[in-house]
Amino acid sequence: MKRLLLILIAAACSAPDRGPHWRAGTSTTPHDGGTLRFSTKDTLRTLDPAIAYDDVSPPILHAIFDTLVDYEPARAGDPTSGLAIVPRLAERWEIAPDGRTYHFWLRAGIAYEDGKPIVAADFKTSLERVLGMPDSPFGQYLTPLDGAADVIAGKATTCAGIEVIGDRELVFHLANPDATFLYVLAMTFSAPLRADHLAAVGDQMYRHPLASGPYMLESWDEGQRIMLRRNPHYVDPARAHLARIEMLESIPSDTQFLMFERGELDTAERLTSPDTLWLREQPAWQPFVHDRATMNAYGIRMNVRVKPFDDRRVRQALNYALDKQHAVKLLNGGAVPSHGLLPPGMFGRDDTLAPYPHDPAKARALLSEAGYPHGFDVDYVTINDEEAEKLAASYQADFGEVGVRTHITILSVPAFASAIGRPDGPPFSYDGWVGDFPDPANFLDVRFHSRMIANENSNNVSFYANPELDALLDRARAETDRAARAAMYHRAERILYDDAPWVWDFHRAMTEVTQPYVRGYEPHPVWGRDYTSTWLDDKVPR
Amino acid sequence: MRGAIVGAALIMGLLVLAVLPHRDPLAPDIDHGLTAVGAPLPPSADSPLGTDHLGRDVWARVCAGAGTSLEIATLSTLLALLLGLAVGLTAGYAGGAVDNALMRLVDLVLAFPFLLLAILLAALLREANLASSNGPVVLTLGVVGWTTIARVIRGKTLSLARSEYVTAARALGGSPWRIIVRHVLPNVAGIVIVVAALGFAQNLLAESVLSYLGLGPPPPAPTWGRMLYEGRVYYRTAPWLSIAPGIAIVTAVVGFNLLGEGLRDLLDPRARGPKARPR
Numbered sequence: 001m002k003r004l005l006l007i008l009i010a011a012a013c014s015a016p017d018r019g020p021h022w023r024a025g026t027s028t029t030p031h032d033g034g035t036l037r038f039s040t041k042d043t044l045r046t047l048d049p050a051i052a053y054d055d056v057s058p059p060i061l062h063a064i065f066d067t068l069v070d071y072e073p074a075r076a077g078d079p080t081s082g083l084a085i086v087p088r089l090a091e092r093w094e095i096a097p098d099g100r101t102y103h104f105w106l107r108a109g110i111a112y113e114d115g116k117p118i119v120a121a122d123f124k125t126s127l128e129r130v131l132g133m134p135d136s137p138f139g140q141y142l143t144p145l146d147g148a149a150d151v152i153a154g155k156a157t158t159c160a161g162i163e164v165i166g167d168r169e170l171v172f173h174l175a176n177p178d179a180t181f182l183y184v185l186a187m188t189f190s191a192p193l194r195a196d197h198l199a200a201v202g203d204q205m206y207r208h209p210l211a212s213g214p215y216m217l218e219s220w221d222e223g224q225r226i227m228l229r230r231n232p233h234y235v236d237p238a239r240a241h242l243a244r245i246e247m248l249e250s251i252p253s254d255t256q257f258l259m260f261e262r263g264e265l266d267t268a269e270r271l272t273s274p275d276t277l278w279l280r281e282q283p284a285w286q287p288f289v290h291d292r293a294t295m296n297a298y299g300i301r302m303n304v305r306v307k308p309f310d311d312r313r314v315r316q317a318l319n320y321a322l323d324k325q326h327a328v329k330l331l332n333g334g335a336v337p338s339h340g341l342l343p344p345g346m347f348g349r350d351d352t353l354a355p356y357p358h359d360p361a362k363a364r365a366l367l368s369e370a371g372y373p374h375g376f377d378v379d380y381v382t383i384n385d386e387e388a389e390k391l392a393a394s395y396q397a398d399f400g401e402v403g404v405r406t407h408i409t410i411l412s413v414p415a416f417a418s419a420i421g422r423p424d425g426p427p428f429s430y431d432g433w434v435g436d437f438p439d440p441a442n443f444l445d446v447r448f449h450s451r452m453i454a455n456e457n458s459n460n461v462s463f464y465a466n467p468e469l470d471a472l473l474d475r476a477r478a479e480t481d482r483a484a485r486a487a488m489y490h491r492a493e494r495i496l497y498d499d500a501p502w503v504w505d506f507h508r509a510m511t512e513v514t515q516p517y518v519r520g521y522e523p524h525p526v527w528g529r530d531y532t533s534t535w536l537d538d539k540v541p542r
Numbered sequence: 543m544r545g546a547i548v549g550a551a552l553i554m555g556l557l558v559l560a561v562l563p564h565r566d567p568l569a570p571d572i573d574h575g576l577t578a579v580g581a582p583l584p585p586s587a588d589s590p591l592g593t594d595h596l597g598r599d600v601w602a603r604v605c606a607g608a609g610t611s612l613e614i615a616t617l618s619t620l621l622a623l624l625l626g627l628a629v630g631l632t633a634g635y636a637g638g639a640v641d642n643a644l645m646r647l648v649d650l651v652l653a654f655p656f657l658l659l660a661i662l663l664a665a666l667l668r669e670a671n672l673a674s675s676n677g678p679v680v681l682t683l684g685v686v687g688w689t690t691i692a693r694v695i696r697g698k699t700l701s702l703a704r705s706e707y708v709t710a711a712r713a714l715g716g717s718p719w720r721i722i723v724r725h726v727l728p729n730v731a732g733i734v735i736v737v738a739a740l741g742f743a744q745n746l747l748a749e750s751v752l753s754y755l756g757l758g759p760p761p762p763a764p765t766w767g768r769m770l771y772e773g774r775v776y777y778r779t780a781p782w783l784s785i786a787p788g789i790a791i792v793t794a795v796v797g798f799n800l801l802g803e804g805l806r807d808l809l810d811p812r813a814r815g816p817k818a819r820p821r
Binding site (some may be wrong): 254272273274275277278280281323326329330331332333389390393394396397400410 | 569570572573576578579580581595596760761762775776777778779780
């Protein structure tokens with residue numbers, strides 16, 4: 001018994017090794033081979049690029065599907081890198097001066113996983129499939145194309161605006177100039193698909209992807225694990241160093257980090273708050289922690305049609321009542337306060353605007369002016385998520401200070417999403433927007449243009465309709481002069497700042513930690529986790 | 543006997559904790575209760591048990607949690623007692639088919655694993671939107687916990703019903719109601735107190751379990767189980783978040799168990815009644 005006690009004491013005293021098990025990789029040329037392992041707390045629902053619209057699938061789908069154009073890789077230490085468009089399956093392209101014709105020439109030698117060549121007609125097949133699929137969320141992105149609306153409406157099966165010239169040339173005709181169209185072509189749903197493959201797999205497309213990118217599906221144990229392997233017919237060896245990519249599903253965030261520490265995973269992301277705090281205190285891990293600003297905005301969205309949020313003074317008062325440093329602190333520094341929807345570094349953002357200051361006195365004055373000298377009671381609806389619940393408690397305290405008594409309701413994510421997308425749903429709730437591509441149109445149009453208002457699954461969840469803003473956003477989208485376009489978005493940001501359909505809170509940064517032997521990796525501002533340029537160095541024990 | 547005194551002392555301590563003045567256990571204090579990077583503060587002179595992930599004082603939450611836990615345990619034990627007494631006395635006194643039917647009902651409820659039934663009920667009742675935030679848990683534990691009490695009381699009543707003074711009372715024309723209240727009940731009182739004290743310990747523990755599973759009073763209500771749940775992920779950076787409510791739960795449960803067993807020795811030295819066993 002005494003000896004056991006001694007062993008226990010010794011075990012408690014000897015500090016366990018807190019650092020990585022391996023030394024930093026030192027090879028100067030990339031190695032080929034190895035399996036990169038990571039995990040997600042959710043489950044992967046589909047591998048069909050026309051359907052997948054979630055935050056679990058990008059690292060997998062971006063490895064399987066290539067598009068005409070893509071984003072440059074992000075570079076360590078350069079926070080603005082990763083947003084420039086580069087050719088991928090296209091070799092080059094020309095945009096006509098009127099901004100309405102996009103002419104692409106395909107790269108030579110590109111092939112699918114089965115070795116058959118990728119031809120121009122396959123892009124038309126895939127885009128027309130998206131347009132004709134009622135359950136695809138992406139049809140609306142293609143509406144700038146001539147004739148796209150007819151395919152969506154079921155009046156046509158082919159899209160007149162997509163012209164195929166031989167095997168290597170592709171021309172897109174737009175009804176109006178649209179500055180976002182190139183970004184749309186970088187979205188995964190624009191990847192080419194062969195008609196005979198689609199016919200062969202039928203409704204099983206969700207688990208039979210046809211790889212045009214550097215990796216192809218090897219196996220998928222749904223809900224458990226997905227394994228990709230290198231596509232032998234891929235043309236660019238710099239994007240296919242790994243032999244395999246493995247993603248484990250349904251691994252809780254805290255388990256993920258334990259597995260990572262034990263060396264069972266090669267990277268870990270979306271760490272819990274205590275894991276983040278612990279990691280930041282370990283000097284040996286710091287060289288392998290990657291921080292990157294990603295394209296998002298979070299805050300509280302208000303239904304501006306509903307009392308008391310129909311009064312702009314109330315909305316501004318809530319903006320003044322919120323202490324934005326609270327969210328920054330609760331998220332352990334992984335956030336920056338916001339003045340609007342556009343994240344720092346994005347084209348069109350008005351950096352001269354400062355976030356609403358924390359000014360409870362002004363908030364109370366505005367509430368009195370609006371006829372609520374004693375504040376009001378309101379339900380705040382949020383999702384069952386560690387961070388969202390912490391923020392709710394903090395909002396409750398901040399708003400309580402100016403007399404707004406907040407009652408918190410917590411909903412599951414699906415219930416939440418359908419509730420806030422209805423005009424008669426809860427008027428005061430958590431909201432966030434994660435951009436599909438780095439352009440203001442993808443932020444401001446989606447959340448605040450009146451054409452995005454719907455009675456079900458509304459994208460404009462504030463039900464905000466402002467003809468002046470609508471006109472401005474429409475003009476900006478069609479504007480081909482970059483400086484003029486930026487000026488229009490500055491104006492739009494100003495309008496939204498003053499009208500405050502949201503309580504603007506913060507932009508969330510992404511933190512990922514990798515094992516020391518993981519090389520060539522940097523989180524991407526658009527894709528998030530993108531392992532296509534990653535390679536694994538020798539594992540040298542420490 | 544010594545155990546009973548220790549138990550009573552522990553429970554007194556708990557009561558004192560519950561009425562002790564403390565800081566607001568519900569309001570987050572992000573400005574002062576967290577480090578610059580948002581980590582909970584370790585124990586200090588200002589907050590003797592440190593702060594939690596929202597900067598709330600852990601000492602204040604342990605104190606407030608004592609109130610919540612005692613309230614839930616008391617009300618649910620009373621409910622279980624009421625149900626158990628009604629069923630136990632009826633079955634024991636009436637005997638025969640009534641006894642048989644009621645005891646089979648008890649068997650039926652007992653056949654379900656305690657925790658499973660409690661989780662099911664708690665999940666169902668949470669949707670019921672009861673007025674009090676503690677209501678669902680009280681109802682759950684009361685409805686699940688009455689069976690043991692019913693059984694013990696029924697056994698005792700069965701033997702009392704055949705005793706000479708009950709026969710005499712019956713011969714004198716006493717109504718069953720009068721006989722139960724005047725002659726049977728006082729004689730089962732001792733065992734009822736013992737069973738209640740032990741049931742109390744069990745309900746306290748069960749409340750923590752349900753809260754840990756997220757089926758207790760909804761946040762931000764301070765309950766020890768919930769504190770344990772919220773603190774568990776901080777086991778490396780802020781272990782006080784788990785240690786404080788853990789010690790509180792152990793102390794309270796040990797207190798009520800000691801008291802219950804002490805009372806049994808005191809009131810019913812020959813009884814071989816059930817101890818509160820983990821089920």
